[in-house]
Amino acid sequence: MKKGKITQDKVVYFINYIFLAFMLVVVLYPIIYIISCSFSSGGALMSGKVKLLPVEATLNSYKAVFEYKAIWVGYKNSIIYTILGTLISVGLTLLAAYPLSRDDFRGRKVFMSLFLFTMMFSGGLIPTYLLIKNLGLVNTMWAVILPGSVSAYNVIVARTFFKQNIPVELLEAAKVDGCTDFHFFTSVVIPLSMPIIAVLSLWVAVALWNSYFNPMIYLNSEDKFTLQLVLRRILLMSQINLSSSNIDPQRIAENQYLSEMLKYATIIISSLPLMIIYPFVQKYFVKGVMIGSVKG
Numbered sequence: 001m002k003k004g005k006i007t008q009d010k011v012v013y014f015i016n017y018i019f020l021a022f023m024l025v026v027v028l029y030p031i032i033y034i035i036s037c038s039f040s041s042g043g044a045l046m047s048g049k050v051k052l053l054p055v056e057a058t059l060n061s062y063k064a065v066f067e068y069k070a071i072w073v074g075y076k077n078s079i080i081y082t083i084l085g086t087l088i089s090v091g092l093t094l095l096a097a098y099p100l101s102r103d104d105f106r107g108r109k110v111f112m113s114l115f116l117f118t119m120m121f122s123g124g125l126i127p128t129y130l131l132i133k134n135l136g137l138v139n140t141m142w143a144v145i146l147p148g149s150v151s152a153y154n155v156i157v158a159r160t161f162f163k164q165n166i167p168v169e170l171l172e173a174a175k176v177d178g179c180t181d182f183h184f185f186t187s188v189v190i191p192l193s194m195p196i197i198a199v200l201s202l203w204v205a206v207a208l209w210n211s212y213f214n215p216m217i218y219l220n221s222e223d224k225f226t227l228q229l230v231l232r233r234i235l236l237m238s239q240i241n242l243s244s245s246n247i248d249p250q251r252i253a254e255n256q257y258l259s260e261m262l263k264y265a266t267i268i269i270s271s272l273p274l275m276i277i278y279p280f281v282q283k284y285f286v287k288g289v290m291i292g293s294v295k296g
Helices: 002-038 042-047 060-066 070-101 108-120 125-134 152-165 168-176 181-192 194-209 213-218 227-244 249-292
Strands: none
Touching: 002 249, 042 249, 060 249, 070 108, 070 152, 070 181, 070 194, 070 227, 108 152, 125 213, 152 194, 168 181, 181 194, 194 249, 213 227, 227 249
């Protein structure tokens, strides 16, 4: 009986390994394909020769992108928006979540209801734009950072973490020693909350780095453009050049090749920073997801 059970376990493990290996290939292949395309020539891309590894390897796509000076401005702006926005968002989220996790906080159910209400209903694009305009934030970095700085979902996740991991006895012991609520929050709660801080920082940073719609609406000056807007302009410029070069067939072919190469180079350039950062916070990511699954 025991031997039969061991055999069944081996079969289950074998099937799991096969399934996981298949899923690994499914996930990795698009990434490898995009990287290979970014290092391949335009002719190889247009003819569909690239399957897995680069064909006619070249750095022309990256050279064309980085020769565009505005991309460095976009990188700088995106880094500033992401770092500053993450600090503001995580700070406000923690300040809102910790009081809501305390049973002695009066009116916490009312405030939680208001947070939940914002998850289901919003004013819409036009009222939001009018609000940003009346506040004088249009064409400023704050128009990108402030509107989404506090997420109701993030507040609920952080609140759940505090309730599950910050015991009441710890607060009572601190109060006996004369510790105030704010000092307890800064000196005890924050150091014990590094896992949820890492998770929230990752979520907010990814959202800000990939933010495209809000900057496109609120930013008018090129010196304030994010990386995503700059890369969009590069792609549009290559398409415009393609439509305007309708006299020389060789020029048309060159622009077609360049346009195809730029698509993949811009994907890699915009994704690389997050791909570098993610492995360092990945171990906290699963824990944060599990915390968020329980919102009681």
